[in-house]
Amino acid sequence: MSAEQPQAVYHKRKHAARTTDEYLFHQLVPYLGNKRRLLHLILEALEMTGTLNPDYQQKRAPIFADFFAGSGVVSRLARQNGYRVIANDWEPYSHALNHAVLANTVAPEFKQLGGYQKAIDYLNRLPLAKGWVTHNLCPRNDEEYDPAKDRLFFKRRNGMRIDAIRQQIAIWQSEGAIDDVEMSALLAPLLYSASFVSNTSGVFKSFHHGWGGKTQTALERIESLLWLTPSRFSDKGDLKQPMAEMWCVDAQHLANQMSHFEVDVAYLDPPYNQHAYSSNYHVLNSLTLWDQLDLPSPDTKGFKSGIDRAWRKERPSLYNSSKYAKDAYEKLLETVNARFILTSYSTDGNISATDLLKANLARGKVTLLTQDVPRYRVSKQRQSERARVLEFIVITDTHAKSGPPLRQLLAQLYHYAELGGVDTSGVSSQLALW
Template sequence: MNSEPSVYHKRRHAARTTDEYLFHQLVPYLGNKRRLLHLILEALEITGTLNSKKKNPPIFADFFAGSGVVSRLARQNGYRVIANDWEPYSHALNHAILACVDAPAFKELGGYQKAIDYLNRLPEVKGWVTHNLCPRNDDVYDPTRDRLFFKRRNGMRIDAIRQQIATWQAQGAINDVEMSALLAPLLYSASFVSNTSGVFKSFHQGWGGRTQTALERIESLLWLTPSRFCEIGDRKRPAAEMWCVDSQHLANQMSGFEVDVAYLDPPYNQHAYSSNYHVLNALTLWDQVDLPSPDTKGYKSGIDRAWRKERPSPYNSSKHAKDAYEKLLSTINARYILTSYSTDGNIEPKDLLMANLERGKVTLLTQDVPRYRVSKQRQSERARVLEFIVITDTHAKSGPPLRQLLGQLYHFAELGGVDTSGNSTQLALW
């Protein structure tokens, strides 16, 4: 097992260039824990499950997997991983990367690299992406009547590649894991060349935004490179079990057996991931929904209204987040429950800590991090926010009381000059 601290270095671990499994082709993601992996490792050390000497590897259940970086960390350190996220794009990003010890075989296509090479050589096709997410003309466009998510050439490349993957699936030439191994590089590459700051709730009004600092990235040619896999585990069985369900449903399904570690990283604020990453969901599902024109009220970004209505998360609501978390926490059957949260979240730290104290002994780890902001050029009056991990030992009942835990939390915040008002904006993720 590799228990060395996994400290993220922006240059060395750039998702597009690094060969390291932990950081390779990580999509830009709100709430991404890549900068807090060392803190999560410290939490795992406290549980005593890291570097376990037991015959069977400890089970790590990630209920809100997102980009998959924490599940990758667990895989890299020898845990048997159960990874779940409600969003289809997350399942596509993580299925093969977490479940496979080696690259999938792709027997029908001559191997993984040959499949990737074939997709990269496809002629461009005008399809759903080109018609719905690209302007009619890259040089002469109207942001009120055109969507500017991709340059037309990249839109046509995405159309060609995604349609070929769908064709292979329909022909039975690829299985579900192999499909994920193709979709993951496509979703990452589409994110990389997108005319956004990392989320798809909106696009820049011109190519590269007001400062055009991202123009080189946006104008680069979409190109797939194979995913990396973690060579730790038993080659005779999947290294991870994948789910794509509501977190409460997963907790209900798993209530009959105790996992070693349950990791919770629920959404913090009102911004729904299904909206922020709707383009990735569209590419994953490939249902090619008929979208109204961009000048239709409520459809400028192309977010399907039916999707928004059918998939609200209680964690995006300050009214419902606390109740949803308490219900989930009370249902989970785990020796240790780790919760990542922020002083910016919809759930008050006091309420979150009280809920965990109901389950067992609580230990806190804290770190201040840069506040999310819309762009690197826009400064915030409150530049830092406090991230913390709640470690709950459900087999122990005696521990620090609520007052002491809150004192620890806010004392650290005051030392770091951290704002705890709960106001935040969005980070430029690239």
């Protein structure tokens, strides 16, 4: 076991994304489905595969393919434990967040700008500038606003700082002063900082109708000055070659492209429910692409949050649909070429535990790891009849065919759900069928 592995246990105060220096947790955007609280379980799953064994890694670094990378925290875990990473997510902001911090063992050189820190310092010193963010995502007046006619994603000062910084990054890119990795090393801190000062509960599908919401518990964060700090990098790996390969495509497309060679570990963490990430994080996509779309005014029907129609209609994943999620997952699982396939899922997801397990049993021997966790709530004031859900990891060894049957695996889920105070009605009804 490496010396860094204990960091996989997340501590809220110690590993606050804004203040920690630890690579694994530094500047992680607040993200639905973020696996930072389950990293110890994922690490346990990796240990069970044997791919963490020094003897296994002696000849070459094992390959870890993350098909739904999101915030990138699981790929970071793989990076710092010696894997070469293939990280994919079809949301552009994910590519921006992850490219530099996964591929590099040290900060990019920024030769034309005098180094990474100097580039960050220059951006932080820029004068305020009114641009797309200020006009579209900020109110006309911070003190006298109308939630029906204004968008309140950012205070105007921070909106103007985002505009100034993002426009300067675009200028450097157009002049050839930065390459793609350096671009990511600048965008990642900007996206994190914009998320931190946003007048939201972590997602951009809506904003608080007043600074800090009804309780104003987040007012200090929202009113703080947007400020960039450099990303952190893992020194694990070869300094002479990138330790990660980045993709920004549909997961099925990536599986098709990679079907001719076997990776050591494939990690699947598809969306669980109907909420599309393209809508939840449309502001981060806009800052990444910097397409500066003309948005209708906030009082235009259907455009309160400024979500472009293309993000709403064309970008939802098949996994967001209870009708299509099962078939999409089965097709992906059939295509993925890996010795071990790890799937993170929940008893609260669009795919039933029975269907998920049956699909994996068709690929090989299945083992389960489980942990009950609090159900996500946008507001602490909103209570749920089912306060907890059961998260589980399906570990499938595609080179082994004998293992626990479906009924035994379902019984295991039911047992741990009951122990964790999780609603067991869905699992118990499936268990009764078997």
